[in-house]
Amino acid sequence: MTTARLIYLIAIPIFCNFTLMAQKENDKQPTFIIKTSKGTEIPDSVKVLYLNQNVSFLAKQASMFAQKIGNDFEIKLPIKDPLTRFSLQFFYKGNITSSNIYYTEPTDRLTITFYKPEGEKAQFSFLGKGSEKFVLRDLLDLELRKLYSKIGKFRKTNLSKKLALNQASKAEIVEYMDTVYSYISRNNTVSEHLLKSFRGKIDNKVLDFFKYEFVAGNGISLLTEPYFIVETAQSKKYVSDYYFSKRIDSLEHCYENHPLVKYSSLYVFNRSVNLFREQFMRNDGQDFSFKDRYMALKEIKSVDLRDRLIAEFFLTPVRLQNHIKDFGERDSCLKDALLLIKEPLLIVALRKELLFSPGSRVYEFSFQDSTGNYITLKDLKGKVFVIKFYGTGCAGCAEFCSQFNSDILPEFEKDSDFKVLSVSIDLSKKIWYNTIKSGRYTGKDDIHLTAGNESAHNPMFKYYNVNSIPFILLVDKNGKLIMKINNGMSSASIRKEIKIALGKSRLIENSK
Structure with a gap:
């Protein structure tokens, strides 16, 4: 079994020492056993978060708790992809300690040992089959942190302050860009040496994946950032000319046909950002x-x-x-x-x-109110409104109602251009009436509606393929969707969108 060992400092708080031992299995899926070091606190539980169906942001984040066997924990990831992104969480009486994000292969049999010397930051080492990937990944991450640390210090210099205040001359802008470029170049050089040092220890395809996932594009945002800081057209041209003359082509197109590119996430993000920033700069900032x-x-x-x-x-x-x-x-x-x-x-x-x-366009709904009248989308023309579907006994529905009524509604409840529609999917009208009286799921001034006998099978649910509640939409005065509100979305972001919709409505009306 190939082994590798590394100990270095990281800035993640750890409550105790524990060891992730390789499970001796022949089946091709990552299998781990977690052991706590002697004399240290045993985690209450250990959880692994991993991406299932790796399609960037569409990848489904799956999770599973490790099986506890005595004082140990066993994890066997049910994945077969060539590379899978994952991290570990350790639970201690309400506190959570998370590991770094790593990529694992089906054949990995890994040992990770965490240390917490008295008064020092956490340290850890890697042993076992596939451990080299983890060692390299953290070394690259360490270099990246050094890069951003240098940039952070540089931003406090007088030269950086002059740039931020739009007081820098052409020579000073070039000096600024030269400094940032030198930091990026050094980071890339060191990272390239690290990658080369692992040739023969890690499969070349995986090494190339690491190059583009963890190195490529790291400095591009730093090199294009000044363009969006300076304000004058001439200063922007200085930055743009410098960028395209010294451009670090770290997002080489040859990687785009690499067999593992579909498992990248950072590369895809950097590639997208770089593409649009360059297009913006070529368009003279327009x-x-x-x-x-x-x-x-x-x-x-x-x-x-x-x-x-x-x-x-x-x-x-x-x-x-x-x-x-x-x-x-x-x-x-x-x-x-x-x-x-x-x-x-x-x-x-x-x-x-x-x-x-x-x-x-929002679905042309029609729901009955408590008096037997039907309320339709057309009845809300000229109003900004929230339409929320709920059911008695739904904890998430009650939670959103509490958040909405206390943190959001007070700012808009006296605005005649804003309405809230609460649609119950309860089959029983008696339960619906009692629920309205309780105030647990609705506001006192809501327009109370029912989906009737159709309940969760109503046409609007079918149209949007809804399979859970609460289901909430924010709609503008023209009956067009502003956004789907997810449970857990911050009150500030919801208030902001409502303000924009109401403000925009009034501007349009005042201009007529």
């Missing part, structure tokens, strides 16, 4: 249309990477007013993407996005 962005993504030659970046472009939550100017253009691009993309999981996600995309 914004470009949604279609222009989409067409730039379509030009990527690697089908797998192209499809993932296009899907991420549509599925990443964006501000309705700031990002999309023409919803017809966006929908046209989305329909084109559905014809272009090959990955089934991405196609399913994009089809659903057509329904939940900001600006899409």
Whole structure:
């Protein structure tokens, strides 16, 4: 069995020492046994978080608790992908200690030992088959932290302050860029040496994966950042000219056909950011249309990477007013993407996005109120409203109602342009009436509605393929979706979107 060992400092608080021992199994899936070191506190439980179906942001985060055997814990990950991203969580009487994020292969049989010397930061070492990947990953991470530490100190210098205040001359801008460039170059050089030192110890395909996942693109945001700090057109040109003349092409296109690129997440993110930033700089700082962005993504030659970046472009939550100017253009691009993309999981996600995309027309609902009258989407024309579906006994529904009524509603309850529709899926009208009186799931001034005998099988639920409650939508005065509100979303972000919708409505009305 190949072994490797490394001990170094990390800034993660650890409550005790524990060892992750390799399980002697022949089946091809990562298998671990966790042991606590002698004389140290045993975790109450250990949990592993891992990505199932690795498709970037669409990857489903699965989790499982380790099986406790005496004072030990056993973990056997039920995955078969060539690389799987995962991390560990250790629970101690309400406290949680998390490990770094790693990638594991099906054949890994790993030993990780954590140390916590008195008065010092946590240390850990790796042993066992596949341990070299973990050693290298943390060495690369350590170099990256050094890079950002240097940049942080540099930002406190007078030169950086002059740049931030738009007082830097051309020579000073070039000096600033030279300094940042030198830091990035050194980081890349050291990282390349680290990668080379592991040749023969780690499969070359995995080494290339690590190069692009943990090294490529790390400095690009630092090198383009000044462009978005300076304000004058001339200063922006100095930064842009420097960037394109000294550009570190760390996101080489050759990697895009690499067999493991589909398991990348940091690379995909950096590739996307770099693509749009360069396009923005080439356009002299002028914004470009949604279609222009989409067409730039379509030009990527690697089908797998192209499809993932296009899907991420549509599925990443964006501000309705700031990002999309023409919803017809966006929908046209989305329909084109559905014809272009090959990955089934991405196609399913994009089809659903057509329904939940900001600006899409909300389903033409019709629900009965407590007096027997029907309330429809047309009745809400000219109003910004929240429509929420709930059921008696639903803890999440009660939780959202409490949050909404205490943290959000007070700011808008006297605004005649804002309404709240609470739709019950209870089959019993008696239960529905009692629930309204309790005030646990609704507000006193809500428009109380019922889905009637259809309950959770009502057409609106079928239209949106809803399989859980609470189900909540924020809708603008034209009956178009602003966003789907997820339980757990911050009150501040919800208030912000409601304010924007109400403010925009009034601006339009006042201009008529």
